[in-house]
Amino acid sequence: MIHVLADVGYQTNWLEVLRTGFMRNAFIGGTLVAVASGLIGYFVVIRRDAFAAHALAHIGFPGATFAVLVGIPVTAGLALFCITGALAIGGLGKRISDREVSTGTILAMSTGLGVLFASLASENTNTLTSVLFGNLLAISHNQIRTYALFTLGFVLVLAVIARPLLFASVDPHVAEAKGVAVRPLGVVFMVLLALAVTMAVQVVGTLLLFALVVTPAATALAITARPALVVAGSTGLALAAVWIGLVLSVMFNLPPSFCIVSLAFLAWIITLGVTRPRRRRGSRRAIVSGQGVAGDHHHPAPVELTI
Amino acid sequence: MTDALSLEGVGAARGQGTIWTDGTFTIPTGEIVGVIGPNGSGKTTLLQMILGLLPVAAGRLTVLGEEPHRGNRRIGYVPQNYTAEIGEAIRCRDLVTLGRTGTRWGLGGRSGDDRVKVDAALAAVSALDVAGRRVSQLSGGQQQRVAIAQALVGDPELLLLDEPLANLDVRNQHEIVELLDTLRTTRDVTILVVVHDLNPLLSILGGAIYLLDGHAHYGAIGDVVDGELLTHLYDTPIKVVRTAQGDLFTRS
Numbered sequence: 244m245i246h247v248l249a250d251v252g253y254q255t256n257w258l259e260v261l262r263t264g265f266m267r268n269a270f271i272g273g274t275l276v277a278v279a280s281g282l283i284g285y286f287v288v289i290r291r292d293a294f295a296a297h298a299l300a301h302i303g304f305p306g307a308t309f310a311v312l313v314g315i316p317v318t319a320g321l322a323l324f325c326i327t328g329a330l331a332i333g334g335l336g337k338r339i340s341d342r343e344v345s346t347g348t349i350l351a352m353s354t355g356l357g358v359l360f361a362s363l364a365s366e367n368t369n370t371l372t373s374v375l376f377g378n379l380l381a382i383s384h385n386q387i388r389t390y391a392l393f394t395l396g397f398v399l400v401l402a403v404i405a406r407p408l409l410f411a412s413v414d415p416h417v418a419e420a421k422g423v424a425v426r427p428l429g430v431v432f433m434v435l436l437a438l439a440v441t442m443a444v445q446v447v448g449t450l451l452l453f454a455l456v457v458t459p460a461a462t463a464l465a466i467t468a469r470p471a472l473v474v475a476g477s478t479g480l481a482l483a484a485v486w487i488g489l490v491l492s493v494m495f496n497l498p499p500s501f502c503i504v505s506l507a508f509l510a511w512i513i514t515l516g517v518t519r520p521r522r523r524r525g526s527r528r529a530i531v532s533g534q535g536v537a538g539d540h541h542h543p544a545p546v547e548l549t550i
Numbered sequence: 551m552t553d554a555l556s557l558e559g560v561g562a563a564r565g566q567g568t569i570w571t572d573g574t575f576t577i578p579t580g581e582i583v584g585v586i587g588p589n590g591s592g593k594t595t596l597l598q599m600i601l602g603l604l605p606v607a608a609g610r611l612t613v614l615g616e617e618p619h620r621g622n623r624r625i626g627y628v629p630q631n632y633t634a635e636i637g638e639a640i641r642c643r644d645l646v647t648l649g650r651t652g653t654r655w656g657l658g659g660r661s662g663d664d665r666v667k668v669d670a671a672l673a674a675v676s677a678l679d680v681a682g683r684r685v686s687q688l689s690g691g692q693q694q695r696v697a698i699a700q701a702l703v704g705d706p707e708l709l710l711l712d713e714p715l716a717n718l719d720v721r722n723q724h725e726i727v728e729l730l731d732t733l734r735t736t737r738d739v740t741i742l743v744v745v746h747d748l749n750p751l752l753s754i755l756g757g758a759i760y761l762l763d764g765h766a767h768y769g770a771i772g773d774v775v776d777g778e779l780l781t782h783l784y785d786t787p788i789k790v791v792r793t794a795q796g797d798l799f800t801r802s
Binding site for chain 2: 289402403404405406412413414416420423464468
């Protein structure tokens with residue numbers, strides 16, 4: 244889709260456009276993706292694994308262009324590369340942000356491969372643009388069926404492992420001592436993330452992926468730390484960004500990716516503006532009360548000091 | 551009554567490297583025991599063997615009458631300064647709850663019993679009033695209390711604390727030491743504390759495991775607090791001073 248500047252602006256026929264078949268597909272597809280992204284986002288943020296989401300998106304890029312080159316569905320190529328990448332990263336067992344140089348180098352190589360595959364395929368620019376920036380309006384019936392299966396499996400697996408995964412994510416040392424299979428859970432988490440990334444690439448593209456997989460969860464976590472509420476808030480924010488973003492894109496003839504990313508960003512920046520100052524006051528209070536008041540010393544014996 | 555720990559010729563190793571050997575001693579239940587030794591002498595390694603996270607390289611280690619095994623519900627564990635890593639992500643109450651429910655699969659809700667246990671653990675460390683705060687919003691001393699509450703929530707018979715006094719000011723150190731003393735008397739629990747400075751704990755320790763020259767030893771606290779032994783252990787001159795309040799040792 245090429246937007247000429249003159250086309251941008253309020254569209255009088257936006258309600259009609261919203262009723263078309265491709266818009267309905269976009270809403271269904273976008274909903275499935277938002278649910279998966281919002282759910283996994285909570286774990287991405289508390290594991291401080293945002294870089295892994297970013298990395299998987301880049302590893303998926305050559306998968307998508309390779310799929311076009313050899314004539315298999317783009318989703319299959321993306322899923323293949325993302326899941327392989329997820330197994331490799333999960334198998335290493337360390338947070339990949341701890342190895343940023345080697346990961347960055349591998350990401351650059353992936354992106355280079357993606358460009359190569361795209362240039363070898365004839366219809367290169369279209370594919371390249373939609374993989375990099377997303378193309379929710381082009382989502383097909385077949386893709387929706389695949390996404391529905393992905394999201395269903397995703398939700399079921401997550402429901403089973405949610406609690407041990409939460410334990411392993413916030414508190415890996417104690418969780419391991421308590422018998423939680425921390426490493427295998429890490430691998431399962433990475434595969435779930437790969438599925439979410441595969442789907443989210445269709446909506447916002449590899450370059451804007453953060454907006455769906457990380458930002459809504461980060462926003463929700465800034466508001467509350469209750470796990471169930473963060474998960475609900477993160478999913479709700481992702482859904483709102485996709486739904487409202489789609490409507491706005493039709494109303495003003497703007498790229499859906501741009502609208503979705505902007506809404507996620509707005510929610511995040513406003514939330515930070517509201518919660519940061521409040522949080523800082525809160526922690527200052529905590530420190531002051533931790534120090535106690537003069538004359539509050541109830542210990543009869545003096546504290547012994549090493550000189 | 552079985553001993554809390556029993557070692558017969560136990561050796562510790564990581565990969566191919568032997569860390570210490572010839573640990574033969576028993577720790578009776580109900581004691582607070584320090585684990586001391588210079589950096590890299592294998593203090594944390596000992597905890598990991600007790601937890602079943604590292605295989606016992608040699609000899610026979612018995613924990614509460616059993617072979618060490620991962621997921622031992624009779625042990626509570628607080629790793630070294632780990633609350634710092636948890637930060638923003640979670641509230642104190644949720645962290646403590648995970649200590650009880652974190653190994654369960656599925657979404658099944660918390661039972662009323664879980665809630666009672668979590669409240670009791672938070673109350674035992676006087677942290678009920680901060681239960682709704684994020685871990686990152688607490689002071690270092692409060693974070694350490696919450697970490698101990700998480701270890702207590704499973705009603706452990708053995709509590710392993712790795713450097714619980716690190717990064718705390720003198721007052722907070724003293725409060726954690728008082729807390730450990732209270733736990734020992736009210737909860738019937740054996741406590742193993744890894745420390746690099748024995749001084750703050752001297753008043754409550756019954757004995758100490760010391761890792762010296764590649765061997766593990768155990769002695770009653772009166773025998774361990776000895777200038778010659780500590781000088782040898784830390785490889786720097788140490789003097790023991792006896793005062794009205796008790797012993798303390800100083801680097802001279």
